[in-house]
């Protein structure tokens with residue numbers, strides 16, 4: 001996949017707001033807040049220049065941690081520079097304070113929220129605390145998506161929603177073609193078999209949007225899955 005394609009294939013501010021809204025991150029919900037402290041964690045796997053991660057931190061009071069992981073050192077460096085510029089100029093504090101006020105919240109708790117921009121391979125990332133995950137999966141191969149589905153279903157203990165630009169290659173229960181496939185009993189959660197679709201503005205669309213698939217995530221009810229969740 002070319003550098004140009006990766007750099008061009010992005011979600012901008014309007015699309016990001018549509019995405020957050022469809023993921024249920026844009027409105028205050030009491031179940032997402034614990035004693036005045038937000039408890040959602042937004043993860044962008046393959047975060048490029050970090051735009052989406054930064055925007056989730058700036059505009060979503062319900063998110064206490066925004067995480068982006070990016071394999072390319074150059075794009076990671078761009079993301080870090082973007083973040084540092086926003087922090088040093090005071091823009092982060094100013095916008096977050098406005099976002100909190102717009103929800104009618106005290107601004108005191110906004111200081112507890114963090115951004116983690118990580119340079120590395122998404123397959124090495126700890127996703128056990130992620131509640132909402134985004135995959136700009138147009139750039140990922142089918143075999144990579146299969147590995148991502150396995151990772152999500154074996155490690156995504158806290159996940160509620162996964163958004164993906166491509167339909168994900170789900171494994172049905174008992175559907176193991178090869179020994180190396182992950183056994184059902186290691187899956188702690190299951191991606192819903194009926195994702196819903198919304199049109200979201202992307203860098204390459206002109207008002208008509210691009211289809212994005214939203215998967216709700218359910219706890220797996222195999223005994224081993226329940227036991228593994230308990231250990232966590």
Ligand SMILES: C[S@@+](CC[C@H](N)C(=O)[O-])C[C@H]1O[C@@H](n2cnc3c(N)ncnc32)[C@H](O)[C@@H]1O
Pocket residue numbers: 005006007009010011044045046047048049050051052069070071072075120121122123136139
């Ligand atoms: C098109 S960009 C998405 C940018 C960002 N998510 C957005 O919406 O603005 C996809 C990114 O995934 C990254 N990527 C590909 N494989 C990866 C891996 N194994 N681990 C982490 N990042 C990866 C690429 O380097 C690329 O920057």
